[in-house]
Amino acid sequence: MIRIQRLTKYFGNFLALDNVSFEAQPGEILALIGPNGSGKSTIMRCIAGLMTPTRGEVIVNGLPAAGKTREWLSYLPQKVSFPESLTGQELVSFYARLRKLPPGMTERAMEISRLNGFAQRPVHEYSAGMLQRLGIAIAVMPDAPIVVMDEPTAGLDADGVCRLRDLLSQMRARRQTVVVSSHALAEVEALADRIAILVKGRLIACEPLHQLRGWLAKRAAMRVRLREPKREACEAVLQAGAISAELIGTDLIVVAGAEKRLEILHALEREGAHIEQFSTEEPTLESLYLGYTREDSHNQSGVAASDRL
Numbered sequence: 001m002i003r004i005q006r007l008t009k010y011f012g013n014f015l016a017l018d019n020v021s022f023e024a025q026p027g028e029i030l031a032l033i034g035p036n037g038s039g040k041s042t043i044m045r046c047i048a049g050l051m052t053p054t055r056g057e058v059i060v061n062g063l064p065a066a067g068k069t070r071e072w073l074s075y076l077p078q079k080v081s082f083p084e085s086l087t088g089q090e091l092v093s094f095y096a097r098l099r100k101l102p103p104g105m106t107e108r109a110m111e112i113s114r115l116n117g118f119a120q121r122p123v124h125e126y127s128a129g130m131l132q133r134l135g136i137a138i139a140v141m142p143d144a145p146i147v148v149m150d151e152p153t154a155g156l157d158a159d160g161v162c163r164l165r166d167l168l169s170q171m172r173a174r175r176q177t178v179v180v181s182s183h184a185l186a187e188v189e190a191l192a193d194r195i196a197i198l199v200k201g202r203l204i205a206c207e208p209l210h211q212l213r214g215w216l217a218k219r220a221a222m223r224v225r226l227r228e229p230k231r232e233a234c235e236a237v238l239q240a241g242a243i244s245a246e247l248i249g250t251d252l253i254v255v256a257g258a259e260k261r262l263e264i265l266h267a268l269e270r271e272g273a274h275i276e277q278f279s280t281e282e283p284t285l286e287s288l289y290l291g292y293t294r295e296d297s298h299n300q301s302g303v304a305a306s307d308r309l
Helices: 040-047 067-072 088-098 103-113 128-140 158-173 185-189 209-217 232-239 258-270 285-298
Strands: 002-011 014-024 029-033 055-060 073-076 146-149 177-182 194-199 202-208 220-226 244-248 251-256 275-281
Touching (some): 002 040, 014 055, 014 177, 029 185, 040 073, 040 177, 067 073, 088 103, 088 128, 103 128, 158 177, 177 185, 232 244, 251 258
Parallel strands (some): 014 202, 029 177
Antiparallel strands (some): 220 275, 244 251
16 A cells, blocks of 8 residues: 655755645555646655655555565656667566566566557657557556556557556456556546545545545536526525525526425425526536636645545
8 A cells, every 4th residue: 555644845946745645545546636747746756766755755565665665566657768779579578577577477568568560669660659558568567566657548549548447447456556647637537446636736635536426416507597587596596405506697507416406496486486497517527626726726725625525
């Protein structure tokens, strides 16, 4: 498992990570998401023991990161780089010898990479997607208890992304601890068990995916068009259990759980409102993510995500 406690990292006067704490458990896929420059790669380098925190600590299987912990960990950097004169097959064999792996592991890695006839060709002939496939195959080849992947979907085509999903599912089943990163929520939504949102080096939220979806389900927006809109309609729906209500022109925008919608419509009818039409607008995880990032740009108080959910 991975435990990060009050992790802080400065580069000169620049604060890259600000007091970040979270855990990743065996059999869990944790996704770090956030805008470019939010600190995702810095966290991953600290986990891999490639960077020393300014303050705080990174614990890997009960020990500080680096040293012996590297035996239990595989790391895929944000941008893979290999000697350009070597072939894919040679690189897989080299890393297998470096990790002292049995021959069967190299065959598995070649199957994972699917180089489509390029295995015996030098990597300078590879596309960005093929290089990424090769990097992923080498990273997962040792079956390490902990796997850290920085932007693993970068450059992958649709088939590559699907194969990565299958790989991650297999790793979850083998009880490996997996941390992946991305700046695009849609890429990790189908992969992760928990999502940690980072903005400007601070952890804004770290919640199970099902909990975030449950939070969203209770906050669907209903748009009700009224023939003669009145302010009393807002008060009526709030008393009926709506979370919020706003009158915009002839439209009443109501935020409420699905179980409250019928009661809200009845409350409007009792108030004498004439409903011309209504529709629902289900929020997405993308909108939640954008909401967190926008809120953080105006709020530097560091309120815990669990207090806002």
